[in-house]
Amino acid sequence: MTDRNPAANTGRKRIAILGCTGSIGTQALDVCRRHADRLEVVALTAHSRTRELVDAAREFGVARVAVTDAARRSDPALADLPAGTSCQFGAEAAVDVCLHDDVDCVLVAIVGAAGLAASAAVLASGKQLALANKESLVVGGELLMPLAREGQLIPVDSEHSAIFQCYLGERAERAHAIWLTCSGGPFFGRTRAELEHVTAAQALAHPTWNMGAKITVDSATLMNKGLERIEAMHLFGVDMDFIRVVIQRQSKIHSMVEYEDGSVIAHLGASDMRIPIQYAFSYPDRWETPAPRVDFRELGSLDFAAPDADAFRCLALAERAGRTGGTLPCVMNAANEVAVAAFLDGAIGFTDIDRVVEACMDAHAVEPVQTLEQLADVDASARDAARRAIRARR
Structure with missing residues (x-):
């Protein structure tokens, strides 16, 4: 069984961030910045944004960096890496830099299927995996989950972190259903015909979350929720029927678990990804919040609705894929x-x-x-x- 907090007796937890220049990666760096007494960043990777990678490497004094786009090998920015910081190139380098003995926890924040090999390598190494790459489990959940020991894989997606926390202290076999919440994206309520003419700029205008372009479009099509449903199926060992999607427009309920006695435990809070990122780093502890608190006296209302799988067909396609x-x-x-x-x-x-x-x-x-x-x-x-x-x- 893996130690839940590998650095508990040795000082700060040592973190590697794969995909440090993306939305999740930059917010993870902010968490590490706020908790410099508890977290030490030792390795970073980026695909092509070498200037941002170098700036982060200099700020945190990391031992190793990797650039997965080998064509960036001659980028002038890399000359500014700190003395003593090693730099590797290529897709395999993202895995290599995080498997050293000085790494306790790896945040896999690479977007897309590229995160699968990294997630598998981290689990096989016995290191803690903070998983922000849902595609790893969507594509390879049948291979990854048997590798994960208790307390080793902590989900970072806001919904899966919420479900994970709603199960804490409860008997999983007594759960009746998972309610997977969904903001509905920028096109909630539109018909299929109306969706035919929306633009990329409109799709990128998410009402509540600040995410990268690919994930934001997935949220607009509801593919993101379909992927999350498959991810939850693997993470929590349930079937597709057990996971019910519900629109929650305010994005203040991040998901819920309903138990057999009719009780529903919900995870509520600010729409800020730094909260689940920080929880993955602090688990099983809780640290002071990195985000403004929600005053529920001022929130006004919480709205719920069923998703329209006829208009947003990606949701139905993901269900088909998950069932098959x-x-x-x-x-x-x-x-x-x-x-x-x-x-x-x-x-x-x-x-x-x-x-x-x-x-x-x-x-x-x-x-x-x-x-x-x-x-x-x-x-x-x-x-x-x-x-x-x-x-x-x-």
Whole structure:
């Protein structure tokens, strides 16, 4: 059994952040900045934003950094790395820098399927994994969860952190349902016909959360909630029917667990990702909040609604993938990543995202999940199929 707080008797917990220049990564650095007496940043990675990586490395005095885009090897910014800070390049480097003995906890905040190999390596090493990459479990949950020891994998997604906390002190077998909350995104209430004409700028205007572009578009299509439903299925060992999606527009209830006696335990709080990030670092302790507190006397109301899976078809596609299992979630996720990138580039429309994903899912012959290498091959094949589907729509 892994120690819940590996640095409890040795000083500060030593943190590696994979994806330190993204939305989650920068907020994690803020948590580390606020709790410098408790947390020590020892390794950082970025894909291409080398200036931001170097600035963070200098601020925190890290031992190692990695740039996963090998084409950035000659970036002038890297000359400003602190003396003694090593720098590696390539996708494998993101894993290498976090597996050293001076790392206690690894935050995997890489967006997309690229986080799967890193998550698997962290779990296999016995280090604590703070998981902010939902695609790891969507694509490879059948491989990852058997590797996780008690207290080793702490979810960082706000909803899954909430569910994790709603289970604390309770008997999981006495739970009746998980209520997975959803903001509804910027297009809540719109019809399928109205969604045909929305723009990327409109999709990126999320009403309550500050996230990166890909995740924000996933929130607008409700694919994000579909991915989270599959993630919850793996994390908490339940089936798809056990996880019920409910729209909660204010984003103040982050999820709920209903128990067999009718009691519902809900996790409420500010819409600030630093709270679940900090909890993953502090678990099982709680530290002073990094975010403004919610005054529920001023909130006014909490609204609930059912999601519209006919208008937002990605939610139904994710349910199909979760129920089918095997390699189908991998195909769905890969096709979605390609389709979202094409939408952001103006190559396809908003509702073309689910059309591309569905076409790739329909064409795939599902296989049981066996290895990471197999999933990498399926991922690559699905991306090629998605690109062909996009070209066909032009």
